[in-house]
Amino acid sequence: MTHVMDELDRSIVLATQGGLPLVPRPYARLADTVGTSQEDVMSRLRRLLAIGAIRRIAAVPNHYALGLAANAMTVWDVDDAALPELGPRVGRLDFVSHCYHRPRRLPEWPFNLFAMVHGRGQSEVDAKIEVIAALLGSRCKAHDALLSTRILKKTGLRIAG
Amino acid sequence: MLDAMDRKLVNRLQAGFPLCERPFDEVGCEVGLTEEETLRRVGALLAGGQLSRFGPMYNIERMGGAFCLCALSAPEADFDRIAEAVNAFPEVAHNYQRAHKLNMWFVLAVETAENIAELTARIERATGCEVLAFPKLEEFFIGLRVEA
Incomplete structure (x- = not known):
């Protein structure tokens, strides 16, 4: 994790893993923590945003607390030739949070497209799965929806200090 | 639980937080709150x-x-x-039980991509189970804007 970040960048990442400080001047506070100026912190964050090391600085809502209590990891066996066109269309659906092309593991796992679907309840999730099925049409041979029955661990990104 | 102003604030903050000296003041001005009240509400939304x-x-x-x-x-x-045994690995960021024959799904977060194969081998030894890896080949989209 070194080629695009120097030690100070890394200190900034470590200092913000838990989030930004809730103070009127959060970037000045962060600068004090890592031992540089506010201007330096802001220009480093701008650079990390520009190269995509930071997706964005934002609030992440808790889907459950906002009423999206149901979710399913939906998996689809899509014709490889059609995936470049269909993958982005599934990813852009407003109820899909993550959408990836992943390898099949034959014979037990024929699915190559993964899409996390969220809804206010199971029937809403089921209806949204039907929307994806209709979008993929005959270019999808099979699909499944894996409901999560228990969260066993959730810590998010933690890099070693 | 969320009042109309909280919803406005959550929706605004999902779009991105400004990189400027007084960002809470800037966001507050946009949604119609003082800097102090913006900070208080963000703190309460996190705590809640x-x-x-x-x-x-x-x-x-x-x-x-x-x-x-x-x-x-x-x-x-x-x-x-x-x-x-799986959760004991610090590289395991999330782990979910799912209703399927493959009933445990977890995400590894590692500092270098070359560590993945070695790590899955260690998890196989610790659990006695075969670990199937599903590295992403392509990302189509990440991010869900939830209308609060």
Whole structure:
């Protein structure tokens, strides 16, 4: 994790893993923590945003607390030739949070497209799965929806200090 | 639980937080709150769990690291022991039980992509289960804007 970040960048990442400080001047506070100026912190964050090391600085809502209590990891066996066109269309659906092309593991796992679907309840999730099925049409041979029955661990990104 | 102003604030903050000297003041001006009240509400939304995070969202892959989704099939009788063995690895960021023959799905977060194969081999030794790795080949979209 070194080629695009120097030690100070890394200190900034470590200092913000838990989030930004809730103070009127959060970037000045962060600068004090890592031992540089506010201007330096802001220009480093701008650079990390520009190269995509930071997706964005934002609030992440808790889907459950906002009423999206149901979710399913939906998996689809899509014709490889059609995936470049269909993958982005599934990813852009407003109820899909993550959408990836992943390898099949034959014979037990024929699915190559993964899409996390969220809804206010199971029937809403089921209806949204039907929307994806209709979008993929005959270019999808099979699909499944894996409901999560228990969260066993959730810590998010933690890099070693 | 959320009043109309909280909803406005959550929707505004999902779009991105400004990089300027007094960002809470700037966001407050946009939604019609003082800086102090903006800070108080963001703190309350985090404390109340309506926001799970507030700050930079890092993309570990652009920093040279990698995520990898993995799955294994744990026999029901041995499920809790296997979950404990998997969770004991600090590289395991999330782990979910799912209703499928492959009933345990977890995400590895590692600082260099080359570590994945070695790590899945160690998890296989610790659990006695075959670990299937599903590295992403392509990302079509990440991010869900939830209308609060």
